[in-house]
Amino acid sequence: MASIFTFDPDPPRVSSPWSISESSTPQSTLAGNRLAIRTCSSATLRSADHDSLSDYGISKLDPEPQEGPTEYKLHLLLRPRRLYTYMSTGHVVAGSYHSRASVSTSFPTTPSSYETAMKPQQTRSTHSRQERLQHLTTQLLWRLQQSSPFHSSTATNNLVLPLLPDMASQSDAPQRPARLLPGLEESQGALYEIGVADDGTFVGLTQDELEESLGNLQIMAGSLGCKMDVLRRVVVGECEWEGDSVESHIEGLWVAEALVSPDLDYYRAAPKEGDASGVEKKPVSEDDHSSTGQIRVSITGPSIAGKSSLLGTLTSSSLDNGRGKSRLSLLKHRHEISSGITSSVAQELIGYSGDSSDTVDVINYASGNVAAWDDIHAMSVGSRLAFVSDLPGSVRFSKSMLRGLISWAPHYVILCIPANCDDGTASGSDSKPAEQTTEIDLALSYLELCIKLEVPILIAITKMDLASRAGLRNTLAKVLSVLKLSGKKPAMLPVSGSADKVAGLQRIGTVEGGEVKKVIDAMAGDTLLTVPIALTSAVDGSGIEKLHAFLRYLPVPAKPSLRTIDLSKAQSQPPTGNVFDIDEIFAIPPSKVYSISSDQTSKQNQGVVLCGLVRYGAVSIGDTLVVGPLLANPHWQHVRVVSVRNLRLPVRKLTEDQVGTIGIEPISQSDEPPPHLSRIRKGTVLASLPDPVPLHTGFVATFSSSEFASAESPPLLLGGNAIVYIANIRTAVKVTCVELAENEVISTPPSPAEPEFFCFDGDPDRGQINGDSRERRNADIQKAIDSTDAAEDVHITFSFVTSLEWVEIGSRVLVMPGASTLASSAPLSGSGPGGLSGLEGFVGRVRVVI
Structure with missing residues (x-):
């Protein structure tokens, strides 16, 4: 599923393999989901403070899971283990780093052989010890991330590597990072089974080895901003070994279970004077957020334009087969796959790396070592990220389309228009030219809507592999005509050669990048005036490299176009908070x-x-x-x-x-x-708004009278309902008042609660009378609007029907009269009743809040 949000509804539980009943260990409590654990001091292991293996009735644990928050470790030592002459748990399992122990269960080992075996291992360098500690810490971080239910967390660029225990004991060496590593806030923790082989066999450690392993785990946890609690320690056997004085030592073999979890209480507490922890709690700085440039782009257009297939090719660098193969990874619902019509908003991330003056690499799922968005972030540092939304094309799903077009406030819109939607086929053919004409009209309606919303537009003529010369000519002629009437300047990019189509799926060459840069330079910063036009195909790859170049080089506006606030006539300033x-x-x-x-x-x-x-x-x-x-x-x-x-x-x-x-x-x-x-x-x-926070029951919006001048505009009825889009708000409103030129005010019609709406059998048809009056009133409104000077404004008052909202003065508002009726009654891919496409609306600004 392509979405900004990832959530695993059933992430791996922090469940102890010691729990025969498969209940979680530690258990969750009701108060704040805190973890109820049996903590034991790891400073000293006393014989009276442990469990015996016979208390559990098991001989081994289940094998270590490949994924999840549980890790088995024979030991966490940074030195070689000693040799044993006897171990009741059997031979030491091979394969563990620094595991060089040799055990004989039937004959003793001589001191000379012991010394010979140990001497070569004691020369291991500090460098290799540090490498092992860093490797173990990275492994711990991965296990902690496994129990995080909210988001994937694969990047480890900000990992604070721990110091060796002897180096960390210095007074000037910090024991914890300044802040908790991002991504660990909602981790449930990680369980470590120390002294246990990967297959679940109890091997055990002597007391000093277990203490040293737990100490190293504490250092690893501290370097990640976490704490460690020992949940259980169990005696699983005994061993015998000889010291330097050829004296035999008999000790117990121990295994321990430890929970590593984020130390949220520590980072939540305020720093105290004289804090001996050595941690400097710095305020939030630039290092705490992503500084990579980000651009938001929405792809819109008719349902047959191939938007999802185009985005699938951009994100996977795989060509489409002409039947929507490249789009399958973007679709969220089964009915989208079966019908081929997108009904929801799909979102994907594309990265770019490399010098802008040289060849730029495209970072997507076809790049090496990229499995998630976090990897795209890591490989695009210092360059550009493109957050691309694929919007539904059918007018039946115009609510989702308008929300994605307005709420997400895209910096640019890529309008996809199929090259074969107006090829002039004869009426007797199978291609149904009437329906094709409807699609080109719908595409032009999308174009007019984007122009009204004042969003920078990039037009992508898609399906060039199916286009005829006549059809492409007719399509471009109609598009250029709309741009000319709107005062826009088109910029047609040349068609790419066939030799570099496939190569352009994964990189941006100097030639293609240079052509795009010329168009961008010609804009001279005015992205609303110039409309680039690129000819593309997701089947043969033509134009894909140019689209990547636009996503890489287009300038990011200082403010999103849909959130630009014009306060020249506003009565208040925007909030200064968050x-x-x-x-x-x-x-x-x-x-x-x-x-x-x-x-x-x-x-x-x-x-x-x-x-x-x-x-x-x-x-x-x-x-x-x-x-x-x-x-x-x-x-x-x-x-x-x-x-x-x-x-x-x-x-x-x-x-x-x-x-x-x-x-x-x-x-x-x-x-x-x-x-x-x-x-x-x-x-x-x-x-963070001032207290008390205002609540609004309605607003007054200002519209240009030219908005109502078109004969194709839908009727906006006084007393009628409409749907408004303001920033992230989508709600139903009622038109209650219209203020025209020369302060002419037309109020709302009488309330339904008034007596004139009630009639009896024999009374005149008051409903018909009131209906006629309402029609005359709306006719008078339209007549007054038509007579108003085009340079003057029309002020319309709206009241919210079902909710209270927080509205900012100066925000852009889109009013869709009867949008739901038009959309629901429109065919699957075509216009609504009366020749309306269902995309007609009025764009204005919020002038006053009520």
């Missing part, structure tokens, strides 16, 4: 949530992850914010941020204009009822 627009909500079962709060009191407080865009400021782990408006009282809930992801990359902070996911937990206030995060919905915000 605002995170919420577009998706994911609830996580409590058993999967590792909360940093120890006062969680209700089972209803499930973990919640929010997806969206940072409109203003920045959001960091530990911030205390409010989320709302909620459909409850109070309308705003205080929460704490517990985890942050930037396009699946674990970070400490999301900065302005970055897309990501944020995990939150509720904060109970003394004067508030118990929190209910389940009431968070799309269209709300996570913000």
